[in-house]
Amino acid sequence: MSSSLTRRSFLGLGAAAGTATLLAACGDGTVAGPGGTAGGTLKWGWSTVTSWDPVTSSAGWDVHLLSLVYAGLTKLDEKGNAVPALATGWKYDAAGTTLTFTLRPGLKFSDGTALDATAVKKSLERGRDFPKSLIAAQLANVKSVTAPDATTVVIGLAQADYQIPNLFAGKTGMIVSPAAFEADATALATKPVGAGPFTLTAYVQNAKATLTRNPDYWDAANIKLGGFEAYPLPEPATVVAALQSGQYDVAQIPGSQVEAAKAAGLPVQVIPSLVVAVLDVNIAKKPFDDPKVTEALRYAVDRAALLKTAQFGHGDVAYQPFPKGYAGYSNSLEGIYQHNPDKAKQLLAQSSYGTSPVEVVITTAKAEGVPEQLQSQLNAAGFKATIEVIPQAQATQLVYVQHSKALFVDQFAGRDSAVQAFQVLFGKEGLMNPGRQTPPELADALAKVSRTPLDDPSYPSVLQAATAVAVKSMPNVFLYSVPRILARRANVSAIPEFTAVQRFEGVTVS
Amino acid sequence: MSTLTAVRLPSARLALSVLAVVTFLAVAGGTVAPHDPLLQDPDLALRGPSLIHPFGTDYLGRDVFSRLLAGTGTTVVAALESVGVGLALGVLPGLASLWLGRTVEWVLLRAVDAVMTLPFIVFAIAVTGILGNGLSQAMVAIGVLFAPLFFRVTRAAGLSLTRAHYVEAAELFGASRWRILRTHVWGKVVPTVAVTAAQATGGALLAVSSLTFLGIGVQPPAPTWGGVLASELGFLSQQPWAPVIPAALIMVAVAALNALADAIRPGGAA
Numbered sequence A: 001m002s003s004s005l006t007r008r009s010f011l012g013l014g015a016a017a018g019t020a021t022l023l024a025a026c027g028d029g030t031v032a033g034p035g036g037t038a039g040g041t042l043k044w045g046w047s048t049v050t051s052w053d054p055v056t057s058s059a060g061w062d063v064h065l066l067s068l069v070y071a072g073l074t075k076l077d078e079k080g081n082a083v084p085a086l087a088t089g090w091k092y093d094a095a096g097t098t099l100t101f102t103l104r105p106g107l108k109f110s111d112g113t114a115l116d117a118t119a120v121k122k123s124l125e126r127g128r129d130f131p132k133s134l135i136a137a138q139l140a141n142v143k144s145v146t147a148p149d150a151t152t153v154v155i156g157l158a159q160a161d162y163q164i165p166n167l168f169a170g171k172t173g174m175i176v177s178p179a180a181f182e183a184d185a186t187a188l189a190t191k192p193v194g195a196g197p198f199t200l201t202a203y204v205q206n207a208k209a210t211l212t213r214n215p216d217y218w219d220a221a222n223i224k225l226g227g228f229e230a231y232p233l234p235e236p237a238t239v240v241a242a243l244q245s246g247q248y249d250v251a252q253i254p255g256s257q258v259e260a261a262k263a264a265g266l267p268v269q270v271i272p273s274l275v276v277a278v279l280d281v282n283i284a285k286k287p288f289d290d291p292k293v294t295e296a297l298r299y300a301v302d303r304a305a306l307l308k309t310a311q312f313g314h315g316d317v318a319y320q321p322f323p324k325g326y327a328g329y330s331n332s333l334e335g336i337y338q339h340n341p342d343k344a345k346q347l348l349a350q351s352s353y354g355t356s357p358v359e360v361v362i363t364t365a366k367a368e369g370v371p372e373q374l375q376s377q378l379n380a381a382g383f384k385a386t387i388e389v390i391p392q393a394q395a396t397q398l399v400y401v402q403h404s405k406a407l408f409v410d411q412f413a414g415r416d417s418a419v420q421a422f423q424v425l426f427g428k429e430g431l432m433n434p435g436r437q438t439p440p441e442l443a444d445a446l447a448k449v450s451r452t453p454l455d456d457p458s459y460p461s462v463l464q465a466a467t468a469v470a471v472k473s474m475p476n477v478f479l480y481s482v483p484r485i486l487a488r489r490a491n492v493s494a495i496p497e498f499t500a501v502q503r504f505e506g507v508t509v510s
Numbered sequence B: 001m002s003t004l005t006a007v008r009l010p011s012a013r014l015a016l017s018v019l020a021v022v023t024f025l026a027v028a029g030g031t032v033a034p035h036d037p038l039l040q041d042p043d044l045a046l047r048g049p050s051l052i053h054p055f056g057t058d059y060l061g062r063d064v065f066s067r068l069l070a071g072t073g074t075t076v077v078a079a080l081e082s083v084g085v086g087l088a089l090g091v092l093p094g095l096a097s098l099w100l101g102r103t104v105e106w107v108l109l110r111a112v113d114a115v116m117t118l119p120f121i122v123f124a125i126a127v128t129g130i131l132g133n134g135l136s137q138a139m140v141a142i143g144v145l146f147a148p149l150f151f152r153v154t155r156a157a158g159l160s161l162t163r164a165h166y167v168e169a170a171e172l173f174g175a176s177r178w179r180i181l182r183t184h185v186w187g188k189v190v191p192t193v194a195v196t197a198a199q200a201t202g203g204a205l206l207a208v209s210s211l212t213f214l215g216i217g218v219q220p221p222a223p224t225w226g227g228v229l230a231s232e233l234g235f236l237s238q239q240p241w242a243p244v245i246p247a248a249l250i251m252v253a254v255a256a257l258n259a260l261a262d263a264i265r266p267g268g269a270a
Helices: A007-026 A062-069 A117-129 A178-189 A239-245 A255-263 A291-300 A303-311 A341-350 A370-380 A392-401 A418-426 A440-451 A459-473 B010-032 B064-099 B101-116 B120-131 B135-162 B165-172 B177-213 B225-233 B244-264
Strands: A041-045 A074-076 A082-084 A087-092 A098-103 A142-149 A152-157 A198-204 A208-213 A227-231 A250-252 A268-271 A276-281 A358-364 A383-389 A407-412 A477-481 A484-488
Touching: A041 A239, A062 A198, A062 A208, A062 A227, A082 A087, A098 A117, A117 A142, A117 A152, A117 A178, A239 A250, A239 A255, A239 A484, A255 A268, A255 A484, A276 A291, A291 A341, A291 A358, A291 A370, A291 A383, A303 A370, A303 A477, A358 A370, A370 A383, A370 A407, A392 A407, A407 A418, A418 A440, A418 A459, A440 A459, B010 B064, B010 B244, B064 B101, B064 B135, B064 B177, B064 B225, B064 B244, B101 B135, B120 B135, B120 B177, B135 B177, B165 B177, B177 B225, B177 B244, B225 B244
Parallel strands: A041 A227, A041 A250, A358 A383, A358 A407
Antiparallel strands: A074 A082, A087 A098, A098 A152, A142 A152, A198 A208, A208 A227, A250 A484, A268 A484, A276 A407, A276 A477
């Protein structure tokens, strides 16, 4: 990736500066009328996507970039509550099995075709029925989608599920242009057609995505940026210098670089997120087919030490998939698997392996850091751990599809809906449940969560009960929360602090 | 200047002294290390130099000095392994190309030309991708790419000898090829090969360090010079001086090998 200012970007900056000067002369420096013009291109060092098609995207955090080009019927606010987006509102029937959305009138996709109820119906049905869909499991409860008129979408559910508005705020609910996928669905992987705040104009895989503002976006008035450039996650050692030099305007930085960024005069935001570091444990594979070994693993891990090394203390020790303050966070689980190597040894001695060290392979895409530390911690607790490095590009196939690894060092990116998060982590078809087993009591607890309206006073306690069942019955070992740490140049306004999908409404580059 | 005379040069003596230390560390590095190179103490992570930790600690609180000492053996053995492979695959075919006829010569030259087109690091990465991520696999790959160097040097050194009067006389007297090679050619070729081997070992040290820097060949937490350098580079903002130590170690060892090669080269440094 070039670190130098290219002639084109220099001219672009010059043009942007000229525009800003003109606008400032007229009053507000960064003005964007409804669907009108805007200025400034934000260069974001973050990540690229596995696919620009939300139906086949295989990484949880693709959602951040995908949300730049796609919009859903709903979106999540800063607190994680579903609020109107393409839909102005929605209503459940008394049984909770029929959900009616009302669309904004006159919506358009970036290809100019109409975004009406029929388009929404086709898009959702594709997500549910497309053979290669990776969101089909989340839409399995959607029995029917009907479009009685141009602005009304009726979702028929097999069972009551009050999570749908949250679910539709993420990848699952991103509306794709039917004209695009009916013409060439495979092209969507590199040429997305949605109705988001930006339109992808150029894309070099694993290198750069260039986007321009979509004046037809339903909330275009709040999009102050004229364009967007997304780059892969910068190298930790050089990210601060890259920000200082102007290679990026905003970048995700690791905890180790926070002090350096602050010392360089860069504003730093530590945004609580739904991301949590986790060990994917396959209970269908040795040695974790022995429940005592799985339990020993929970006590063998020193989460606080991992947090200190991996995050430089930014974040919290985690024993559950949800961060503090989230409705599903259960206080009763705090410290449940406190680091106790002696107890881990006792549990291993009670296992079928007796007192001999239990061999375990830690699979990871990068050996340095947490895997090394984990190896040391496990060895101190009666395991005999070795590290196996697999290429990141193969991790999805080996871990999520073939389920061929016993222990994988992973991160869970969180999901817009709590039930969806449970499905990914613990569901029988869940990507991060390689053992493919879900105890009946957890399925029952989840069904109860789905049946409970989100505004029902009992919802938090029902969700927390499900969290407790999951943490106690499932093998996943949660390690620590991973806040989104963003450093930015002084010419960029503060980034809105969303726990789920990062949004850029109101952000300006001067 | 004879090889014996050459090693009396100050530069050669200094190089030999450095290499003697490196050799000692390669053999005994792990045992003389003051701390367990794998022992982690996150509470002591990224500390500066002190009496207890002369080169400070890394991101897991491990003693960097001990890791460098313990990593010497792996790094040096891997470099020698690749040079050994290069010698084995280069020297004998180099001589064979001179004495086994035009067909063998043509085939060997074309094969060497083909191998010379391959880039070192990329080839080693590809080989480890196919054969597994082990240092031996990587160094055999590097050794294969060293072979053309030894082939050409050996061939060039031997080429003038094939038409030497005493070699022709030996042939007229009915001496076998093997006897001619052993008694009349080998002794003349060895000094040149030795110089090349010394230089190649320096190159191999860089190759090992580069590969382990990239995480190829040796799996963390096992220490290597390149691996220590890579881990220190990740924390430049905390310890900007830290990568200098492993980098200097690599640089000094390579410089010593090059200085030695320069000194013992026939007609070399005076």
